[in-house]
Amino acid sequence: MTSSDTLRVAVIGTGKMGADHVRRIQGIVSGARVSAVVDVDAERAKAVAARVDGCTAYTDPVTAMTADDVDAVLIASSGPAHEAALLAALDRDLPVLCEKPLTPDAASALRVLEAERKLGHRRVQVGFMRRYDPEYVRLKALLNTGQLGRPLMLHNRHRNAASPPFFTSEMLISDSVAHETDVTRWLLGQEITAVTVLRPRPSVNAPDGLQDPQFVVFETDGGAVADVEIFVNCGFGYQVQAEVVCERGTARIGDGHAMVTNMAGRWGGTIAQDFTDRFADAYDRELQAWADATRRGEVTGPSVWDGYAAAAVCEAGVRALTDGGRVEVELVERPGLYA
């Protein structure tokens, strides 16, 4: 394709995120359209395809990837289905935007990394959308100026109003803290080397048996320490905050003070209710950046290496949660492709 052609995207997985990304590509992103949707649930795929002109519904990702009108793939199926779709797309040298997690564990992430390395060029962007959130972008830009000095500590808070019924204690790390593994590595420009997980008393509002909240501590190869409060049944809304403590100052985002109201004896703002609300702008920017880069024949976003490192940190985190103590993160040597 040339940069003037419209990018024809196959969206794999038409659940909550996939259907939202179809709406986004059709209504918000320029230079791209959805030509195929895929879901193992045929009725779900057909229902989403019916809302888009010229879109075909499939139940098999590989069949969609071999269609004449597919230039690129957006993977938004459940995590365990990502590896097969990624390997099939790399086999066909198709550009991919893959929702987080790249894959659910380090071994499968490494297989994807090896496939891309063999291909010899980057094709995959991982959906760590916080890198496109305007507040995180400002924080990263400030850190890059060096005005605050070296970062020493990073405090993250990640709160969801309520967890879905299938959520397990391990998923607080592998599904939710996955974002902070990337944010920590990206903001600090350092790899995470060890993880410790503390288990506060579970909230009465957490489903029976769910260890919620958790307090996760990361150590990095640059000597910084980051913590993550993950609380997925906080009840009051969706809240993501980050504060970096540096040698000459601190910077904090996520307070949501875009608008403050005064009324009837109280003041304050509102709290988003979920990620599709809080990070709507970030998803829009992420998909636009991916479409633009893909049409130029480039890959500019979070890489397979970032997805692999996040998977390895989460795996160490799950071990720290279940076995207790401090668990070191083991990464393979970083290939030159991801230098």
Ligand SMILES: NC(=O)C1=CN([C@@H]2O[C@H](COP(=O)(O)OP(=O)(O)OC[C@H]3O[C@@H](n4cnc5c(N)ncnc54)[C@H](O)[C@@H]3O)[C@@H](O)[C@H]2O)C=CC1
């Ligand atoms: N970036 C972010 O903030 C968020 C990312 N996610 C990620 O997005 C992905 C999807 O999550 P949700 O939409 O919440 O899940 P969902 O359960 O609503 O949708 C997943 C869909 O994938 C389909 N599916 C499963 N296996 C498939 C296969 N082999 N081929 C084709 N379709 C298949 C399912 O039938 C379902 O319709 C996950 O990787 C999740 O971690 C989810 C929420 C927020």
Ligand SMILES: O=C1[C@@H](O)[C@H](O)[C@@H](O)[C@H](O)[C@H]1O
């Ligand atoms: O990625 C996400 C979900 O999968 C996860 O379950 C939530 O906890 C996160 O806030 C959301 O961004």
